[in-house]
Amino acid sequence: MRKVGFILHPGYSPMSLAVSTVFELANLQADEPVYDVRMLSAKGGPVRTSVGFEVMTAPFAGETLDLLVVGGSMEDATPEVIAFVRTAPQFARRIAAPCVGALVLAEAGLLDGRRATTHWMYARDMAKRYPRVKVEEDRIFIADGPIWTSAGMTAGIDLALALVEEDLGLVAARQVARKLVVYHRRSGGQSQFSTLLELEPKSDRMQAVLTYAKRNLADRLSVEDLAERAHLSPRQFSRAFQSETGQTPAKAIEHLRLEAARTLMENTAHPIDVVAQQTGFADRDRMRRAFLRAYGQPPGTVRRAAYRHGASDRIEA
Known part of the structure; x- marks a missing residue:
């Protein structure tokens, strides 16, 4: 089973939690569960989201993960979160960051020399703050080696569908997209603007x-x-x-x-x-x-x- 960890820290956007639903539905349609999804935080216990409700989490453990997801938050990541993310390549095969989660990866140094994207509202600020990151502000999602980043809001679902396709194939990803009532295969190279x-x-x-x-x-x-x-x-x-x-x-x-x-x-x-x-x-x-x-x-x-x-x-x- 593929272990998937979602890092939550105070101010975490509930919209980022929608990414976990892609893996939930992939499990429901499979003959047996494919993903073991868990919520993580520095100390474990309840973590307050940006709209006030709390999500229970387990503490960071550094266990081997197939995928670590760093979601977007309305607040800056704590030093503990940055330090944990900095070590992620040692225990996570892939690392993904929807929306402003990419800023956490950049702060941890994981995006140095890599292509990355984020929500268009923050892309230029990200490029200015982290000049070693090759920011492409008009992309839905980008995978540069084991590091995946996406634009904001629903683009995280596109990223997750692409991950499921990589793991389980195109048919499985399309079935998940249908259940989510979204268009499958919105390409990573597609513009964020309408x-x-x-x-x-x-x-x-x-x-x-x-x-x-x-x-x-x-x-x-x-x-x-x-x-x-x-x-x-x-x-x-x-x-x-x-x-x-x-x-x-x-x-x-x-x-x-x-x-x-x-x-x-x-x-x-x-x-x-x-x-x-x-x-x-x-x-x-x-x-x-x-x-x-x-x-x-x-x-x-x-x-x-x-x-x-x-x-x-x-x-x-």
Whole structure:
């Protein structure tokens, strides 16, 4: 049985506990339990989470573990936690840190010379504080040798699913993802950002227009088309849209198309012409110009970079 230890310290985010559910469900669907999951802390006993309730833990023992998980906390890790994590490579085959747990690994020196990621809100601070860490702030998760790090919140589930896949295979990981009602195989190289979230329309009317546009990117999606969906005149729609999102309709649609095209370029083998047609760019030249404006790279370069990340992040091509 694979022993998995979760380090908890005061201020631990309950969201980080969701990672343990991936291993719980892997056990439930297996013929016999595969993972022995335990909660650990410096002294054992109850540990207060960031929202106030407590979780019972066992004290650090330095026993052999298949996986040690250092979750995110709203408070700095204690010297005892840092010291324990620093010795983890001696007794843990793999070490994972969702969200700001990566800062604990960095403080312990485990990320020196390695690629790593964390929640986008803390990535630049992490890069500044720990210059020996190769921080990649726009990644869902990264595995550099035995060290795994992920972005914040639900990205920890993506990391855990990838670990289960490494242990038990793709079918088992997909079954766990289905039970969690999440999309399996959100790639480690995928962006942490979402165009729809960044636009943040204030009204249901504009949200509905953007949702419609995202589902119909191959269509023309002119201002007139979108205004009709919003039951406004084109002039009224353009004013209202820019007021709510800070962008013109044309620019917002281009960003949605870019996001969709980049996802297809990174996660499929579709020819560039096909990707351009499916995302509404009409032809590869127009899509290429948009990629250069947004990313400073043509689509082919983005695809090759994703392939390199996929190999090192252990993502299925």
